[in-house]
Amino acid sequence: MTTVAVQSMADRLGFARSSSGSCVCVGLDPDLSKMPVNDVFEFNRAIIDATQDLVAAFKPQFAFYEAMGRAGFDALEKTIRHIRDVAPHAFVVADAKRGDIGNTAEAYAKAMFEFWGADAVTVYAYQGSDSVLPFLEYGDHGVFVVCRTSNPSSVEVQDIVDERTGDMVYEALAKRMIGLSDSGNVGLVVGATFPRELASLRTLFPESPFLIPGVGAQGGDAAETARLGAENILINSSRGIIYASQSASDFDEAARRAVEDLRGEIALGRR
């Protein structure tokens, strides 16, 4: 008789990283104006096949699929199935940035974890803990709460300083959200373009999973990100990998080389 320990999101992320020797997450953001082939699933399949042994995770950005209607729905379904077929070690993050409360949040959790079969989902918690708790009912699945983002206008809300505690909104949010799970099922989205904030969040939450977009095209430095983010991270790159070449003859090989380059930069930060 064997006893199976219930795993947490953090455990499963650790397995994905150790299996691949990598913390790279490939963002699957199909944009017909940039893709060298027309079929979204064929494009994704080529990228996945070319990179899967070098990466810990894939992150489909739901917006791009939703914009294509039914065709996008079908392509996303086939893409996630293909990842499960060829890369059983890989972690799948649904970058859907869902948020709501009560039975509506339960329905989003069902959509993301049961229908789409993702391991984790990005969520907004502007409505507080009520938006996150329903996702935590799935023991070994998790959420990455959007916390400190890379975009210019992120400061409008995230940098407001709480007169009572002196924390900025994103810090107050992080403290509240990380506190909801003692098993590593709540992580944070922290943009790579704010290294000081990344360092301070890592100090506050040494064990929590961070999903870090914003390296490459968006300006974040991968080596510094890896150094400051330390162990429990996924460093995401989308455009820098999948559109490394926009030629149909070599976009998959170029994607592989871009992942190798990113791994090299990350290794520099780890030394």
Add this chain to the structure above:
Amino acid sequence: MTTVAVQSMADRLGFARSSSGSCVCVGLDPDLSKMPVNDVFEFNRAIIDATQDLVAAFKPQFAFYEAMGRAGFDALEKTIRHIRDVAPHAFVVADAKRGDIGNTAEAYAKAMFEFWGADAVTVYAYQGSDSVLPFLEYGDHGVFVVCRTSNPSSVEVQDIVDERTGDMVYEALAKRMIGLSDSGNVGLVVGATFPRELASLRTLFPESPFLIPGVGAQGGDAAETARLGAENILINSSRGIIYASQSASDFDEAARRAVEDLRGEIALGRR
């Protein structure tokens, strides 16, 4: 030769209200555990047919459709088409609470306005103006930014007081977001369970569209909401209307009566 003025979201909402003599919005939140019939589209069709002449708007809650996978996708598509067929006056709010930035937010706007054909969409602006501006590229469509919500944990983020201005986060957000449109294409989601905040937001923004959930099952008072919200509002009720009866023989008639009752309460607040 006729000149067609470009309409704003506020204009179109005004038309929907004056055509129906109503500011009621019916939330289409199909929940298989509560529905007296099994087919989501047939359920929605019966509710729409029974209520459309008495209401200004319909608001499908996307989470419930997404949780059903492909069947939900199909039911939502048929539902919106049916609203357009039988209720040309009605305004359609996609309650999808989307949010992202840049070309990702553009993709969500395309999904909501072009694929789904909604007139407006609910959005989160935790990432600031960058999350809203792409939706405003569609001249006569608009957004309702989630601002002050009815749920208990809303205070965790929304009530943080800005040490610089003394505004709470939801007030700071409202000021920033309303300022993005001078043509009435930005509205706010303001829960009915916080009447004082509703009154203060109306004083700050006398002309802006407010989408107000939280009456009925969630505890908000419809008469008071109508009095404080004044003219440019949609008062949403979901469960209180669509599950007024859970019997297959009369759920549509019960929904119509529930709308009539809600209209009566609203009229009391208007006196």
